[in-house]
Amino acid sequence: MGFATDCIHAGQEPDPSTGAIVTPIFQTSTYVQQGLGQHKGYEYARTQNPTRRALEKNLCALERGTDAYCFASGMAATNAVMSLIKPGQRVVVSDNVYGGTHRLFTKILAPYGVEFAFLDASDAGAFDKGAGEFALLWIETPTNPLMKVCDIAALAQAAHRRRALLVVDNTFMSPFFQRPLELGADIVVHSTTKFLNGHSDSVGGVAVVKDKAHAQWLQYYQNAAGAILSPFDSWLVLRGTKTLAVRMPRHEENGRRVATFLREQKKVRKVYWPGFTDHPGHDVHRRQSSGFGALISFDLGTREAADRLLRAVKLCSLGESLGGVETLISHPATMTHAGYTQPERDALGIGNGLVRVSVGIEDPEDLVADLGRGLDAV
Ligand SMILES: Cc1ncc(COP(=O)(O)O)c(C=O)c1O
Numbered sequence: 409m410g411f412a413t414d415c416i417h418a419g420q421e422p423d424p425s426t427g428a429i430v431t432p433i434f435q436t437s438t439y440v441q442q443g444l445g446q447h448k449g450y451e452y453a454r455t456q457n458p459t460r461r462a463l464e465k466n467l468c469a470l471e472r473g474t475d476a477y478c479f480a481s482g483m484a485a486t487n488a489v490m491s492l493i494k495p496g497q498r499v500v501v502s503d504n505v506y507g508g509t510h511r512l513f514t515k516i517l518a519p520y521g522v523e524f525a526f527l528d529a530s531d532a533g534a535f536d537k538g539a540g541e542f543a544l545l546w547i548e549t550p551t552n553p554l555m556k557v558c559d560i561a562a563l564a565q566a567a568h569r570r571r572a573l574l575v576v577d578n579t580f581m582s583p584f585f586q587r588p589l590e591l592g593a594d595i596v597v598h599s600t601t602k603f604l605n606g607h608s609d610s611v612g613g614v615a616v617v618k619d620k621a622h623a624q625w626l627q628y629y630q631n632a633a634g635a636i637l638s639p640f641d642s643w644l645v646l647r648g649t650k651t652l653a654v655r656m657p658r659h660e661e662n663g664r665r666v667a668t669f670l671r672e673q674k675k676v677r678k679v680y681w682p683g684f685t686d687h688p689g690h691d692v693h694r695r696q697s698s699g700f701g702a703l704i705s706f707d708l709g710t711r712e713a714a715d716r717l718l719r720a721v722k723l724c725s726l727g728e729s730l731g732g733v734e735t736l737i738s739h740p741a742t743m744t745h746a747g748y749t750q751p752e753r754d755a756l757g758i759g760n761g762l763v764r765v766s767v768g769i770e771d772p773e774d775l776v777a778d779l780g781r782g783l784d785a786v
Contacts, residue, residue, distance in 0.1 A: 411470070411584065412653035419465025420646070431462040433643045455631045459639040463646045464614070467604070470583040470649065471596050473616035475623035477630045478642060482579065482599025483508050484635035485613030487516075489575055489595055490544075491629050492622065495521030497543040502529040502558055504551045504756045507740075509577070511747035513546075530689060532562035541570055548577045549586075550693065553705045553740040553764045554757060555680040557689020560696050564592025579603070579731070584656040586697040589618050600637075602731030605648040606655055610641045655733065656699065658769040663702035665772040666765065669779065670706050675713070675786050677761070680705040702767040703730060705740070711760035713786045714739055718763065720785035723770065723778040730766030735775055737765045 409417070420431050434457055439450040450456045460478055468476035479485040486509055493499060501513060503526045513524045529535045529547055539545075545567045549558040560576060567574040575595045576588035582603040588596050598604055600612040614637075617623050630636060637645075660683075667681040682693040683700030693700065708714050718726050724737040728744060738744060741753055741760045748758070767775065 414466075414469045415652045416650050418469030419462045419467075431459055431643065431646060433639045434458045435639050453639075454634055454636055457636070457639055457642070459646070460637055460642040463637070463642040463649075466646060466649055467583075467598070467600075467614050468616055470652070471578070471589055471616040472583075472587050473589050473596065474618050474620065475626075476614055476616040477623075477626040478600070478637035478645075479613045479615070479630065480635040480637055481611050482577075482597070482601060482613035483512055485597050485599075485615045486512060486577070488626055488629050488633065488635070489597055489615050490517055490522070491633070492573070492625065493517075493522055493544055496523075498523040498525065498541060499544045499546060500524075500529075500539050500542040501526050501545075502547040502549070502551055502556075503527060504554050504556065504745075504758065505546070505548050505577070506552045506579075507745040507747040509546070509548075510745075515747075528556070529558045529563060530556040532559040532566060535563065536566040536569075539566070542567075542572050544573045544575060546575045546577070548580065549696075550580055550682050550689070550701070550703070552580065552703075553680070553744065553762060555682055555687070555689075555703065555705060557682055557687075557693045559692045560586075560588050560591040560593055564594075567594075568592070580703050581697055581699075581701055582652060582656060582731075584652050585660075585699040585701060589616065591696055594618060595622060600645045600648075601729060603656065603659070604652065604731075605645045606652065606731060606733060607644070607648055608729060608732035608734065608736075610644040610648075612637045612641045612645055655769060659702035659767060660699045662769060662772045662775060663700065663704060663767040666767050666775055666779065667704045669776045670704065673783055675708065675783050677707040677709055679707075703764065704767065705762055705764045707759060707761050708763060708786060709759075709761040711739075711741070714761050714763050716785045717779075717782040721778050721782040723774055724765060724782070730764075732766070733769050735765065735768035735770060737763060740764050
């Protein structure tokens with residue numbers, strides 16, 4: 409089936425008991441059994457829930473995986489995937505990943521004896537030569553917030569030469585634009601909170617896998633650790649994915665308009681968006697994705713300048729998160745990447761004047777006018 413058809417239909421059948429076209433919210437904690445060991449495949453709702461399973465099948469189809477497991481947040485999905493790693497193993501992470509991922513790895517998992525190295529993976533050849541041995545490579549592409557592009561196919565080869573796994577956090581692109589499993593990655597993770605749900609009204613996460621052993625482990629882990637996605641959140645994300653194929657092109661069209669506008673403004677020192685032909689990762693991104701997305705970062709030089717813009721805009725809402733129909737604007741140094749120390753942010757180039765915008769699907773003229781008003785205040 410085509411991608412838009414899968415968005416609407418994959419994993420979903422009319423409800424067998426009523427014919428309801430929309431998968432119901434199975435809001436139950438348990439299921440009545442007919443006798444000892446006699447049930448319909450459902451015992452307890454942490455272990456199995458039909459609404460969650462419908463979403464897992466849907467997301468599995470969209471990412472072209474073999475199975476998928478949904479969790480209570482993107483971070484819970486990330487933590488679940490990291491349970492494949494044992495103390496003493498080394499994990500390499502592309503530098504400037506989402507601050508919460510960096511925090512989970514360095515503050516929660518490192519004390520359990522997992523070794524983490526944060527390296528620039530945007531030059532796959534140099535990375536392969538210098539990265540040393542590792543058991544798992546974790547990347548985002550484009551990276552958050554500096555939009556560095558990583559070559560998924562080349563990094564998959566680098567990982568597999570070491571018998572290691574490549575995990576891609578595909579939250580920024582969504583499977584509409586980029587499907588890492590088709591390019592050689594082993595596992596894809598999403599914060600479903602973002603484009604997949606798309607309406608800023610649910611927090612969740614998913615891990616999509618290719619390998620049956622990984623699927624078995626994640627199913628076991630999901631039940632054992634228990635950070636499951638609720639039935640209502642599963643239903644909201646299922647509702648969101650139905651329109652993914654119509655939302656994403658509009659997000660991108662607006663993203664291009666906003667990025668182009670920002671680049672023309674004298675007060676903006678630099679705009680980070682992989683859609684510009686002179687972006688260092690443009691060609692790689694174009695090869696591995698079908699669009700450039702709606703996440704744009706731009707540098708205003710100082711925290712004071714960023715603060716003035718963020719206070720002056722009206723339509724662009726100052727807030728954490730991204731990927732909703734409404735435009736959200738944020739300040740990585742004090743928000744998404746506050747978990748990094750100032751020297752770490754300086755080393756990565758995440759300056760205090762950096763602003764990130766997740767461009768929504770409003771009328772682009774209104775967005776440009778709002779950002780223009782914001783820049784007038786700088
Ligand atoms: C790229 C990326 N990955 C993972 C996460 C974590 O997701 P959640 O907030 O759903 O836990 C975020 C959240 O902002 C993100 O931007």
